[in-house]
Amino acid sequence: MSLIEAIRADGAKLLQEGEVKMVLGYRSRYDRRLPLLITQADQVSALVYDDDCWQNLPTYLRKGEVRSAMPVAIVCRPEGIRSLLVLASEAQIAADAVRVLAIVGNEYRGVLDLAAAAALIKDLPPAPVAPDVAAKLDELAAMPANDRAAFWRDALAPCTRCYACRASCPVCYCQNCVVERNTPQIVSTTAAPHGNFAWNIVRAFHQAGRCTLCGACQAACPQNLPLMLLNAWIERQVREEFAFVSGSGLNEPPFIGSWSPNDDDKFIR
Amino acid sequence: MTDTHTKPASSQGTQGPFEPTLVAFVCNWCTYAGADLAGTSRLKYAANIRIIKLPCTGRIDPLLVLKAFESGADGVLVSGCHPGDCHYTSGNFHARRRWAIFHRLLELTGIDSSRLHFSWVSAAEGQKFADLVNDVVAKVRQAGPFDAVNPARRRS
Amino acid sequence: MSRVGVFICHCGENIARTVDVVAVAAAAARMPGVVHSVEYKYMCSDPGQQLVKNAIAEHKLTGVVVAACSPRMHESTFRRAAAEAGLNPYLLEMSNVREHCSWVHEDKALATEKAVDLVRVMVEKVRRNRALKPISISVEPTALVVGGGIAGIQAALDIANGGKKVILVERELSIGGHMARLSETFPTLDCSQCIMTPRMVEVASHPNITLMTWSEVESVSGFLGNFDVTIRRKARYVDLAKCTGCGECWNKCPAKKIPSEFDAGIGNRTAIYVPSPQAVPNKPGIDAKNCIMLTKGKCGACAKVCPRQAIDFKDVDKFETVKVGAIVLATGFELWDHSAYGEYGAGRLKDVIDGFAFERLASASGPTSGQILRPSDHTEPKTVVFIQCCGSRDTKMGMPYCSKICCMYTAKHAMLYAHKVHDGQAVVFYMDIRAAGKGYDEFVRRAIEADGARYVRGRISRVYRRADGKLIVRGADTLAGTPVTIEADMVVLADAVVARKDSRALAQKLGVSYDAYGFFSEAHPKLRPVETAVAGVYLAGACQAPKDIPDAVSQASASASKVLALFSKPKLDREPIIARVNRNNCDHCRACINTCPYKAISDLEIKDRNGKVVRVVADVNEGLCQGCGTCVAVCRSRSIDLDGFTDEQVFAELAALESQTK
Structure with missing residues (x-):
């Protein structure tokens, strides 16, 4: 049985047996892959899975039609499972409200509850950073500060503030985002350099210890901003300096919101 | 491109050397008190600094630092109680972890350690505070005006 | 519309020498929202305060900025004056143009420019200040005194004689501390034990004092008026309720060559021992490190001779949590x-x-x-x-x-x-x-x-x-x-x-600050010498700085009077600088709940009319919140804010600096 056939079979079974009310997977439309929400076992044939399925499906758990159809079964790669664990630790989903149709590489690992999915993650290395991203980060780190500033001015200039990055991110779930606050206005909404800078920096910072490097934000960006540079940079610091990997378990303390007396102190005098 | 950084002509003159603007975010219990001690001890330091007091370093949001750069600071100093001395027991530990990541993020974007400074200054360290301000002002002065090239600066 | 009054103090020459106060007043008068701006020689004097009070009435001020010394010096003075004039005290702020400006700068032009900035920052803040009401909290009228030397004994007796309950915790087997070890005392050469022993006995027999020897403070939570203190009752291996202090046990103990701490190593003691013949309680405990039974598993000579079966080699450390309203540190x-x-x-x-x-x-x-x-x-x-x-x-x-x-x-x-x-x-x-x-x-x-x-x-x-x-x-x-x-x-x-080797560890449990040498820091070196910066925690004796007996006793009595004053009312008004949750905006991510150093934030279930939970949000306990604002900085959606230091205020302060650079 191929990977997708196995997912279809499990999805249908879960729906038939009333184990879940909805299956969240991918469908195909022309050359694009889109999320698919199905509630009937006979709809599973529309499910597809291939390398073009870039959306991180836990993002859709905040949608009203999904929330009202809990429990749901959700197709997830390891990054998706980590996102689910972040959401669970932040009380955004109940651990028993999801079943994971787990995919690791090209291999289907069956239906897992969140605890079992967490156990699966434990043995896997954190999501790899794309080689071109890692190389660019090293290159940036070696540049003089003013050149780095110039790089980011140019890199973020095309941002139109459409917030597709936010909409595609599984852990960007605030109903009222900080960028929408106006008394005071903390982040300028203008698509000008300072506003673009503030927005993208704030968004990246808010994902520290939460981003699972799923890549959905950059894939969703119509302007192809190099958002993964920011995410991967933070992920690198968090992992290397604090040995913390986002979404590592069900009851992990949050990265921001916990501390250790041995935390990095080198930059403080 | 012209330098957007200008100071009132009254004090700086137009041809004078570059005088940076420094915004300091300090906690009420240690560094603010340390700055008070510098005052009562009549220690002298550069007049470029403007202190904004918050109850605890825990309250000092990275977004404040970003906003300070956006609104005209050439350098930012963040300072609070030494580890273990926090009036609120652990506010500075929480803050330290946030800053550890935030300063690295800003470093990647060109706002490096010549402009963004962190320190622990206790209520007893008036001398340290005075020396720190002088040192930070010197470093920021050397780094020059917060470059107009930098996307974090708002341009009018 | 805000109607802000700005009052610039000369502080004699202290400010006026380096800051052109007339120019600052003129600049302030032009700031948005300012309707009144004056300078005066001594703003904190009676006529100075009267100036503020009159202006509040005359100009119908909605906010006041006093540019003078550090708010740590006179904020309470001016806020009281504002309150007397009918203005909510939290609508007054101070610009620190003395400690942070005139005293640290020499160039008059630069200092004046900075003073104008500092005033502008506070004007912008005060325009966004809200009237706040003090928070009323209950006070548990029991004091904890840590340390049973002369300072702790004095503090405990004074509080107990004032009619309030005291728990006195002492880490050694007996109270008495260093003073009980002295031969004679200067400058009178009277015998230390003659004056000390009656006090020790008085502590043990006082109906208002609970004495816990061989005990240490394990952890402290809570706040002024409502501390929960967990005390480690170390294993003594002797049941004090049964023991009569007859001395049979220590006479029989075969481990006799242990240097006596009480005698500074000059004399020896046994493994089961009382530190001195005048010990209070005059009952022994076993030093587990030197006891043959506890280290090698055989002996038990003391247990065999004890006529009351008071010895229990299976004794373990026990923990007891007590609720107290105030804490006096007298750890020596x-x-x-x-x-x-x-x-x-x-x-x-x-x-x-x-x-x-x-x-x-x-x-x-x-x-x-x-x-x-x-x-x-x-x-x-x-x-x-x-x-x-x-x-x-x-x-x-x-x-x-x-x-x-x-x-x-x-x-x-x-x-x-x-x-x-x-x-x-x-x-x-x-x-x-x-x-x-x-x-x-x-x-x-x-x-x-x-x-x-x-x-x-x-x-x-x-x-x-x-x-x-x-x-x-x-x-x-x-x-x-x-x-x-x-x-x-x-x-x-x-x-x-x-300082005691572990003084820093104790200070950290309480959040009390300490100096470079480990001595506990007082809240103010001159005006609040017995308080710490932690409300409800006071200092007595040499734990604050080296002191002789009369000084330690004076400070202990001063601490006791502070405690008795605190306990004189069942409720206490405290600063309303606390965090508030915007329930409509809260996503219940629990970041603030995880972060709060005081565990002051918890879940609040919002129910519909049928009692069904429709949402869960964060909720701040007003009594527990100490106003650090750590929660504010971790809230991604800015759904929690800190009264007195709101985002609106702080960002306005920053904006006030920006206008100066344009």
Whole structure:
């Protein structure tokens, strides 16, 4: 049985047996892959899975039609499972409200509850950073500060503030985002350099210890901003300096919101 | 491109050397008190600094630092109680972890350690505070005006 | 519309010398929202405060900025004045143009420019201030006193005699502390035990005092009026309820050669022991490290002879949590370990002893029954050299401070020695004689003039032991400018008074700050010398700084009066600087709940009319919140804010600086 056939079979079974009310997977439309929400076992044939399925499906758990159809079964790669664990630790989903149709590489690992999915993650290395991203980060780190500033001015200039990055991110779930606050206005909404800078920096910072490097934000960006540079940079610091990997378990303390007396102190005098 | 950084002509003159603007975010219990001690001890330091007091370093949001750069600071100093001395027991530990990541993020974007400074200054360290301000002002002065090239600066 | 009044203080010349106050007032008058701006010579004086009060009424002010000294100095003064004039005190802010400006800058133009900025920042803040109401909290009228030395005993008795309950925690087997170990006390030479023992007994029998010896503070949570303190009742292996203190056990204990801490190592004790015959409670405990039964599993001699079966080798540490409204720290001091000084024998010379050892030698109830006998061969020393400032005022050793008590106790030691060894000679090496205090200088003069102590101003370069047992003391007489060599039989070092090794750990449990040497910091060096920065925690005795007995007792009584004042009302008004949740905006990510150092934030279920939970949001407990604002900085959606330091206020302060750079 191929990977997708196995997912279809499990999805249908879960729906038939009333184990879940909805299956969240991918469908195909022309050359694009889109999320698919199905509630009937006979709809599973529309499910597809291939390398073009870039959306991180836990993002859709905040949608009203999904929330009202809990429990749901959700197709997830390891990054998706980590996102689910972040959401669970932040009380955004109940651990028993999801079943994971787990995919690791090209291999289907069956239906897992969140605890079992967490156990699966434990043995896997954190999501790899794309080689071109890692190389660019090293290159940036070696540049003089003013050149780095110039790089980011140019890199973020095309941002139109459409917030597709936010909409595609599984852990960007605030109903009222900080960028929408106006008394005071903390982040300028203008698509000008300072506003673009503030927005993208704030968004990246808010994902520290939460981003699972799923890549959905950059894939969703119509302007192809190099958002993964920011995410991967933070992920690198968090992992290397604090040995913390986002979404590592069900009851992990949050990265921001916990501390250790041995935390990095080198930059403080 | 012209330098957007200008100071009132009254004090700086137009041809004078570059005088940076420094915004300091300090906690009420240690560094603010340390700055008070510098005052009562009549220690002298550069007049470029403007202190904004918050109850605890825990309250000092990275977004404040970003906003300070956006609104005209050439350098930012963040300072609070030494580890273990926090009036609120652990506010500075929480803050330290946030800053550890935030300063690295800003470093990647060109706002490096010549402009963004962190320190622990206790209520007893008036001398340290005075020396720190002088040192930070010197470093920021050397780094020059917060470059107009930098996307974090708002341009009018 | 805001109607802000700005009041600029000259502070005599303190501000006006470096800041052009007239120019600042003029600049302030032009700031948006400012309707009134004046300068005045002494704003904190009565007429100065009246100026503020009158303006509040006359100009219908909605906010006030006083540009003067540090808010730590006079914020409460001016807020009180504002309240008296009918303005909510939280609508007044201070710009610190003295400590942060006029005193630290010299260039008048730059200082004036900065002062204008500081005023503008506060004007922008105050325009966004909200009227706040004090929060009323209940007060548990029981005090915890940590440490049962003279300071802790005094504080406990004063509070207990004031009619309030006290829990006195002492880490040793008996209360009494260092004072119980002294032979006589300066400057009266009355016997320490004669004045101390009745107080110790009074503590034990006082109906308002619960005494917990062999106990330590494990953890502290809560806040002013409502502390929850967990106390570790260390395993004593003796049931105090059964024990009568008959002494059978320690007479039978075979482990007899343990150096007695109480006797500063001059005498020995057993493994089951009372520290001294005057101990309170006069009941033993077992030193587990030296007990043969507890280390090797056989012996049990004490248990066999105990007529009351009070001994339990299976005893373990127990934890007890008590609720108290206030805490007095009276944990005292230690003597510095002089073995760091190689030139004084690095702690290896038996006849080089510290002050406490000399006290025990001189004490009638000590191991030598008050005879001065040197430790090595128990002979009477005919020449004793006293070296002051051993560690004190030595920057190299990390103690640049004066230990304060050594000049006096060394003079006392010299006198006691002269009284006991009539043919002996005391030689005192000193740096300076610091004898400020009632009857103190007269006391030192008496040691020199009546009791023949030879005082030599100078430092000792070396002390070593000659083959015949004599200690050779080499140094310099810095007044005569000559080298000095003395053949001594015993040397007494006035070791520096240092903070307890674990004082920092205790301070951290309470959030109390401490200085570079580990002494606890008072809230204000002059005006709040017994309070700490943590509301409800007070200081008594040498845990704050080196102190003699009268000073420790004074401070203890002062702390007790603070505690009694706090307990005089069942409710207490406290600063309303606390966090608030915007429930409509909260996503319940629990970041603030995880972060709060006081566990003051918890889940709040919002229910519909049928009682069904529709949402869960964060909720702040007003009593627990201390207003640090750590929650605000971790809230991604800005759904929690801190009164007094709201985002709106702080970002407005930043914006006020921006307008200056344009």
